[in-house]
Amino acid sequence: MTTPDPVVPAPPISSGDLAWLRERLILDADSAGLLDVAYRTLDTPVGALLLAATTEGLVRVAYLTDGPDDILADLAERVSPRILEAPHRLDAAATQLDEYFRGRRVTFDLALDLRLTTGFRRDVIAHLPDIAYGHTASYAQVAASAGSPRAVRAVGSACAKNPLPVVVPCHRVVRSDGSIGQYVGGIAAKRILLDLETVA
Structure with a gap:
């Protein structure tokens, strides 16, 4: 053996x-x-x-x-x-x-693949970059710019499901009374982003 x-x-x-x-x-x-x-x-x-x-x-x-x-x-x-x-x-x-x-860029210049959003949500996502750095728009204003003035809740849903937060600035969408509203990354993150843009 x-x-x-x-x-x-x-x-x-x-x-x-x-x-x-x-x-x-x-x-x-x-x-x-x-x-x-x-x-x-x-x-x-x-x-x-x-x-x-x-x-x-x-x-x-x-x-x-x-x-x-x-x-x-x-x-x-x-x-x-x-x-x-x-x-x-x-x-x-x-x-x-x-x-x-770092406060050195106010717009993004990146190719985006928007396949993760469709329908009205995609219309909303397409309009969010129109809100300029350092500015905000209400959910109602975004609904109107996306072609459905009564779809305020749907705008909130589109922002919550935004596949590209920060780059596509859903943090700039606030309530009509000026309060900041909800955010996919949490309210603290939304405050940081808005404060960053205000300081610059």
Whole structure:
């Protein structure tokens, strides 16, 4: 009876090698057209944000209040399961957001992929960038500009479901009495954003 050769463990992979392999995977997936959704996280004054982009543009900006798993699962279901953490596709978005939070940018110049919003909600989202930096509009005013003056509640719903907060400025929509109203990232985050724009 022969004794089997002892199993020799493979040498450990260095962190540098792992980083290289990961980057190689991302580049290969991207060049082969297999990277449908790239994402990264970004620390900001309103908390950590998850940024996601397709080849068409920025598709999602999400507050990471409960972690990224639910956000990524939703993107996998509604856009594509071919998702990788690939920060390079989001360099421009991260840079512009950083400039915005430093008070050096008042508008965003990014390609947007609006596939996560449809119908009247999409009409509302399309009109939000018309609210200038440092200004606000009421839900009623936004409803009128979107072509449905009585759809004030629907505007609130569209803002709550905005897939691109901060970049598409739903934080600039307030109540008719001037109070700030609700916000997808929480009232504290909305105050920070409005104060940031007022100071500048």
